[in-house]
Amino acid sequence: MTEEVSPRKGDRTKAAILASARNAFHELGFDGASVRAIAAQANIDPAMVIRYFGSKQELFAAAVRIELRLPDLAQVPKSRRGRALVEHFLHRWEGEPNEDALIMLLRSAVSHEDAAQRLHTVFASQVVGALRPVVAASELKRRSALVASQMLGLALTRYVLRLPAVADLTRTDVIRDFSPTIQRYVAGPLPH
Amino acid sequence: MTEEVSPRKGDRTKAAILASARNAFHELGFDGASVRAIAAQANIDPAMVIRYFGSKQELFAAAVRIELRLPDLAQVPKSRRGRALVEHFLHRWEGEPNEDALIMLLRSAVSHEDAAQRLHTVFASQVVGALRPVVAASELKRRSALVASQMLGLALTRYVLRLPAVADLTRTDVIRDFSPTIQRYVAGPLPH
DNA sequence: TTGAAAAATCAACAAGTGTTGACATCAGCG
DNA sequence: CGCTGATGTCAACACTTGTTGATTTTTCAA
Structure with a gap:
């Protein structure tokens, strides 16, 4: 409502998953961070993680996508x-x-x-x-x-x-x- | 037969397990190296690994035991x-x-x-x-x-x-x- | 050779993994 | 309202994990 460009409900949870995933991957690594734990920390069903990102591997790729700020x-x-x-x-x-x-x-x-x-x-x-x-x-x-x-x-x-x-x-x-x-x-x- | 001090059959396989474990831990780490894979590489049953070392954790401790060769x-x-x-x-x-x-x-x-x-x-x-x-x-x-x-x-x-x-x-x-x-x-x- | 201890085999367990599909709920628009 | 598509929930799948117990085979001394 308060947003102007389609504040799709799903985008918020997708962002929540991503934030939780970044945290988990950061301190546990790919293998150590389970999809279930990531979902739990975001108060979301594990199935949603797969539905929004396709697979754990793709979630990792999204979480790790980098902005290249090179020093000149x-x-x-x-x-x-x-x-x-x-x-x-x-x-x-x-x-x-x-x-x-x-x-x-x-x-x-x-x-x-x-x-x-x-x-x-x-x-x-x-x-x-x-x-x-x-x-x-x-x-x-x-x-x-x-x-x-x-x-x-x-x-x-x-x-x-x-x-x-x-x-x-x-x-x-x-x-x-x-x-x-x-x-x-x-x-x-x-x-x- | 050719050995002098009780060449207990078990000692050989215990050594084989340890060698295989060192290899696996070295290239895969603790989580990546499974007891089953270690046993397979040594051509023995996974159960033997536990029987000889108690647990995967104790096997790791044995594999990682270090001789401290400090440089003077x-x-x-x-x-x-x-x-x-x-x-x-x-x-x-x-x-x-x-x-x-x-x-x-x-x-x-x-x-x-x-x-x-x-x-x-x-x-x-x-x-x-x-x-x-x-x-x-x-x-x-x-x-x-x-x-x-x-x-x-x-x-x-x-x-x-x-x-x-x-x-x-x-x-x-x-x-x-x-x-x-x-x-x-x-x-x-x-x-x- | 006999008998007891050691060594090895096998199947199963409980727990955890990523992933899937069927179902329920809710939103917003006609 | 009723309908449609997006969101969310639940249970289950197939698989792998470490570990255990019962059972069989091998080893070796008496």
Whole structure:
């Protein structure tokens, strides 16, 4: 009534399912989050989940659909690109809690082959995409590997494993401690 | 017959179960590896797995039992401790394939709470234990966090996700590229 | 060889999974 | 009103999971 464009009742519940699914996939991964649990948390019948999304796999694909917000490193002074990258990912991961798709993929990729493939793709677009404009083509793969290993290692230990030593760091700590490493991986000299 | 001390038939199959379980847990994680699949790969009845180990959980605990081979960094010149650490873990992880407990824990910790707790413990003994003799107590937690994030990030991207950019690196490449970072995390200056 | 313990087999259980189809309820429009 | 299509409910399916008990086969010493 109050809406202007067909406030279809179904759209609200569809959104509720999606929100519940994002939460569940975020903290339990694909296999750990059951359709029944997702439905229960949204106060909905499990059958509706299938009716609205077709299958659990398609629900996951919808929940994980990503907006690619790439940082434009070319517009950042060369000496601050490491810091910019760390801030970019930290902002993504701690923007709205229990929402980021990369963490969902990380939690799922271990056991779910499709999620692993999607993570490869996301990695390629996010990290390689960010670095391509600012590093030599001959070094792109190597520098991307280094950045990915450190940033995914940070995400893993901080958000998935929650090792106290890493999880207890403040945002400021993280930026201060990891920026120099990423800076070297992006723009520093590589050992020959 | 050819053995001297009670070559109990059961010990052989128990060992076979353990080997099969290590393999399965290593590539599928705790939830992904079913008791039936483990038994099938060892050509035995699923019931035997339970009879010999009590439960899947106890089998996992037995498969993941770890020999703590800590590197003694105090005996390594200060400037080479980063390299020594990288070589230590690389040797662990690529020693005998499909055997390392840390990878098994990494694959399982995502969905299995006990595995996550064990990983915290292993991390504490392996990383913190190696660093304690050679870093100031006031910096131990912070330096351990940095080393753990990079080394687990390497393990994650190389062995679990198998991102081509990281998995394609040779052992020599890995040592060359990651040692400087770990060296800085262990003995270099920390940003204030 | 005989007999007892160890090892292996088989079928079944209770619980949980994703998914489906038949049915009931409700909305809004003619 | 009555009708139609969208929403929601319920029970059941086929399957997989870890685990158990009864039963049979094998092993090995007396």
